[in-house]
Amino acid sequence: MSIMKILSILVLVLFPLSSMACSSPKAGFGYPMEKLIDQSKNIFLVQMVSVAEEGFxxxxxxxxxxxxxxxxxxxINFVNYGSKYQDNDFDNHNNIKFWVKDNIGRSKWPCCICGPDHSFKKGVNYLFFPDLLGAIKSAEIVNNKNDKWYKFVQKRINQ
Incomplete structure (x- = not known):
């Protein structure tokens, strides 16, 4: 097979994939935790009251x-694109992994949706950054007021 045929096939195979890729990530993408807190205009503790499921x-x-x-x-309404619920609270955010890597949070970032695909469960509290949902840590579980992430955010806001 000639090099041109191989290149043509490769372009045809890759082109549809590139058209599905995210062209512009959501606001907050790649923000370290300090910048996430500092740049957020709104930070709330939220609970899910209902969910409407439609297709995916x-x-x-x-x-x-x-x-x-x-x-x-x-x-506040938030649309999730089918990712299963993630209940990792990083042991009330005492796990060092949460603190040393900016790209770790409870929610997954699947292909093509331009941000983490947060999911929610009734009766659970979440620290929610609605302005910067592209940040991986923008909807973390907060089980109680002693949660290390919750305390860190409060302290940073009050500085």
Whole structure:
């Protein structure tokens, strides 16, 4: 097979994949935790009140439980693209892995959606950064007020 035929086949195979890639990541992409906190206009502790499932998407309705920064609407809607629920709270965020890597959080970042695919569960609190949902740590589980991430965010805001 000639080199031109191989290149043509390669282009035809790769072109559809590139058209599905994310052209522009969500705001907050790649932010380290300090920048995430500092640049966020709104930081809330939220709980899911309902979920509407439709095909491969879930639309979560989130109720603001506490305002750490900014102005909260009564309900926040967030669309998830089918990722399964991730319940990793990094042992109340005491696990060193959460703190040493900016690209680690509870939510997965699947192909082509331009940000982490956060999922939510009723009765669980989440520290939510609605302005910068491209940051991997923008919807972490906070089981209690002694959670290390929750305390870190509060301290950083109050500096």
């Amino acid at each position: 998407t879930n639309t979560y309705s989130l109720k603001v439980v506490e305002v750490l920064k900014g102005n909260a609407p009564e309900i």
